[in-house]
Amino acid sequence: MFNPVSLPLLMAELAVASTETILHRSLLMATGDCTLAEYTRMVTEKMTASSLAAGALLAGESMEAVLAPYHSRATANAKRLRGRK
Known part of the structure; x- marks a missing residue:
């Protein structure tokens, strides 16, 4: 089921973590x-x-599923790199 809040939140978190x-x-x-x-x-x-x-997109999955691989990597990298001083 589509949650109208989840996509904007996912995109905002992705933008912050990527930056x-x-x-x-x-x-x-x-x-x-x-x-x-x-x-x-x-x-x-x-x-x-x-x-x-691309696989999620071709399978007709939600935009959340399409962005999820980028989101998970960006947030993991931000957390990992934040710890480096």
């Missing part, structure tokens, strides 16, 4: 502290999320 992740990664790159593993993660996580989102 935070970009900020942290940009700082890592600017200071020369970005590891090869982090660069690799940047590419592979987007490939995986895109594949899962």
Whole structure:
């Protein structure tokens, strides 16, 4: 069942988490502290999320299901990178 609040909330959380992740990664790159593993993660996580989102879209799933792979990765990255000092 579609919850009209869930999509806007999901999109807002995705926007905040993505912005935070970009900020942290940009700082890592600017200071020369970005590891090869982090660069690799940047590419592979987007490939995986895109594949899962495309599958959800082709299966006719909800927009929440299409955005979920991006949301889960962005929020996990923001949390993980927030802990790095």
